Amino acid sequence: WRPASAEEGFEIVRRRLFEPILDPAHFKDRDVVARAFADLYRIQHQEFPPECRDAEYEKRIKAAYPIHPEVFDRLYNDWSTLVKFQRTRGVLRLMAAVIHSLWEKGDRSPLILPANISIDDPRVQFELTRYLSDNWVPVIEKDVDGPSSLPLQLDRDVPNLGKFSACRRVARSIYMGSAPLGKAAHRGLEDRQVKLGCVMPGESPAVFGDALRRLAGAATYLYQDGPRYWYSTQPTVTKLAEDRAEQLKRDADKVVAELEKRLRKDLEQKGDFSRIHAMPESGQDVSDDRDARLVVLRTDYPYSKDPGNAAVAAAKAILQMRGNTPRLFQNALVFLAADKTRLQDLDEAARKYLAWQSILVESETLDLAPQQVKQAETQLAAADSAVTARIPETYQWLLAPVQATPQSAITWEAIRLAGQDALAVRASKKLRSDELLLTGFAASRLRMELDRVPLWRGDHVSVGQLAEDFARYVYLPRLKHSSILVSAVSEGVGLMTWEQDGFAYADSFDESAGRYRGLRRMEAVSLADADSPGLVVRPEVANRQLAAETAEPPGGGSGSPPGGGEGAPDVRLPEGTPEVGGKTPPPGPTPPAAKQQPKRFHGTVTLDSSRVGRDASRIADEVIAHLGGLVGAKVTVTLEISADIPAGVPDHVVRTVTENSRTLKFTSQGFEKE
Known part of the structure; x- marks a missing residue:
């Protein structure tokens, strides 16, 4: 006598529990089901064990029909290792209870998979626990199957999972493959094996992968070691982590500090901003400078579409005042705020991370077993990744002050960010694409703004004044840096079409003489920075001065005699004196003495x-x-x-x-x- 093999056991159980297939239509149904499962395993081969893609596995499906071969593999390879479990009679008793339960519920699945085994049914549960030495009933009720179980709750909370009862099916599959091997050295099922026990044709393996991750992060009795998962009657440290995460709700400062540390790390990449103001306490912490800057609001001020939300209110306060002083350079600031709804998820992820971190720090004090330490390390890494991923998902609202005309009020444009870049890089890219931040400024556009507003102060305007205007007034384009304006000025002076698209440049204006000194056009102008002394001059005014200087007669004060070269002396003859021939006129009166130059200077100025x-x-x-x-x-x-x-x-x-x-x-x- 010898015990029946697995294949023989398949046939014995199938014949005892099901009538033989005699109708050709039923053979066709069986073959269609087998081919659908085989195609699933071949097409999605990376999601399932490698042996499933072989033609031999399709034959096994037909031989075991309507029970999936994975059910028999688990029973004959795992459950048969239990001392009291009989390979044929035990499997027969269990499958009889399973099939009766499914028949009562009207289950219409094409095959009976491990995930279809109704562990919450008392008859089935009795057969699955009677051979186990430990008390598995509390584990099943809490983390596997039942009206108050975690998988059922997760399926209710996440519609995408609940549509397939994904968490419940994953939990059943893991239990069937891990409960009898609780004390084995190599415990558990790989994630691909779990999916093999769950997924049917027409379903996405990714849904069950998501369910597996959620279960591993929340279950009390589910262990994970890399890709392997198993249930145990000993609770994991998950419950301790849950309790500590819950306690952190009363220690919000610790959570905020962790988020701010991570945000500052991300904001080290500044994008096109000259500076990032990360989580300022008030407007006093945001300097009043001309260059474009990003202000990242604290988590206390999230954005929502409700009128008067906290983010816009905080941004307004910072934009208008720096401490007790009105802010001058309002057009230099844009703001980044957290989404109010997503902030709750980020807060939860941060609390989980801190909870797992504290457990690892206290691992010796808590007397954790090596497996529990490994679990804590795995969960810490997962929580860390979750926080990192949720920060850009949460800080997704860019708030930019906009103003159409000098007379209109400032309004706020909320722009949703997307992409994989660092926060400031994403923000600057979006601002550039929407022309809310200019990294280049054409001379023709500068001329347009000079005439539109207008920005002229009379017939000219200083370069420094222009730099101040563009940083100050929200109705003007927002410039990355004042050096962009300097480049536009240099370009505008050098244009061949300077009269239409550009302007002239002068070193200064002599008010007493009513003329510009160092007036230039159509030539290169080099400016050190926006604070360099110099004037942008209206083209028509520059043309008038240039025309007047060109038309000035040779005897004029500043001209040269005809034919004279540069630097030729200016010789003035009395009126009526002939230029050629005649006698030399008598000498004129003695020229006046040289003008005495000032020797002292004094000046008083009041500073801001x-x-x-x-x-x-x-x-x-x-x-x-x-x-x-x-x-x-x-x-x-x-x-x-x-x-x-x-x-x-x-x-x-x-x-x-x-x-x-x-x-x-x-x-x-x-x-x-x-």
């Missing part, structure tokens, strides 16, 4: 207290440098500070200012009470 550094730098470059460069010049600069504080100065400010004044070697300083 919020921009002292910038203004002082300009004064040093444009005034002090010219005076100090003269031979023998002695230049003294004295800075006088006067501050009136009606509410009084706090003690800590008095101490700070007094100490800093001493350090900076003030000759005199002090506070007064009256």
Whole structure:
């Protein structure tokens, strides 16, 4: 006597439980089903074990029909290792209960797979637990199958999974392949084996892969080691992680700190912005500069489509004020905000990550087994990936202030971001494509803006004033950097069509003489930066001066005599004196003595207290440098500070200012009470 082989067992069970197939139409039905499963395994071969794609496996499906070969493999290879489980009688008893349960429920599946075994049915559950030494009923009720089980709850919560009962089918498949081997050295099923026990023709294996990942991340008794999964009667550390993640709801600062750390790492790639202001506490933390910058709002200020949402309110406050001072350069800022709905998912992922991280840190204190440590490491890596993936999904709203005309009010344009780049890179790409941030500026467009608004201050405007205008007024194009404006000015002066598409350039304007010094057009102009002294001049005004200078007679003050070369002396003869022949006229009156030049300079200027550094730098470059460069010049600069504080100065400010004044070697300083 010898026990029946697996193939013989297939035939015995099939004959005992099903009538033989005699009708040719039934043979055809069997062959169609077998071919559909075989085609699925061949087409989606990367999702299933390699042996399934062979023609031999199709023959096995026909031989075991209407039971899937995977059911017999699990019963004869795994369950038969149990001491009390009889290979033929045990399989027969179990399958009889399974088939009766499916018949009562009216199940119309083409084959009976491990995923079709109704483990929640008391008769089936009895057959699946009577041979196991440990108490598996609580495990089944919580994590495998039953009215209050986790898989059923997940299927209800996720419609895409619930449509196929994917989590429930995955859990049944894992249980059938892992419960009898709980103490084996090489436990569990690979993910491909799990899918083999679940997926039917017409269904997507990816859906069941998603269900498997969700179960592994939430189940109390489901273990994972790489691609292998199994149930155990010993709880995993998942429950501990869930409890710790729940506790972190009361420690929001820790979660926010983790998210801010990750955001700052992502924002190291600045895109086209000169600077990123990450999670400022208030407008005081956002500097008031001319170059384009991105302000990433804190998670306290998410965006939603509700009017008056927190993100727009926070962006407005920062745009309008820097602390207690009105913000000047409003056109330099755009904002990035989190989506209110997605923020909940990001918060959950961050709490899970911190929970698993704390468990690993305390692994020795918690006395975790090596397998539990490995599980914690796997779950930590998964949680880390989830947080990384959800940050760009959450921070997807770009808020840009827009203004059509100088007279209209500022409105906010909310732009949804997409793509795989870093946050700032995605934001700058979208702004560029929507022309809300310019990285290049044509001279013709600068001329258009000069005339449209207009930006002229009379017949000209300084380059520095233009740079300030473009950074300040939201109705103008937003420039990446003031150097773009400088390039546009240089290009506009050098155009052959400067009168129509460009402008002229002058070093300065002499108000007493009513003329421009260093007036140029159709030639290259080199400017160091936007703070360089220089004027953009209206073409018609430049043409008038150039025409007047060209038409000035040779005897005029600044012309040269006809035929004279550059630098020729300007000789003036009294009126009526002949140019050729005649006697030399008598000498005229003695020329006046040379004009005495000034020997001293003094000047007083009031600086904007919020921009002292910038203004002082300009004064040093444009005034002090010219005076100090003269031979023998002695230049003294004295800075006088006067501050009136009606509410009084706090003690800590008095101490700070007094100490800093001493350090900076003030000759005199002090506070007064009256």
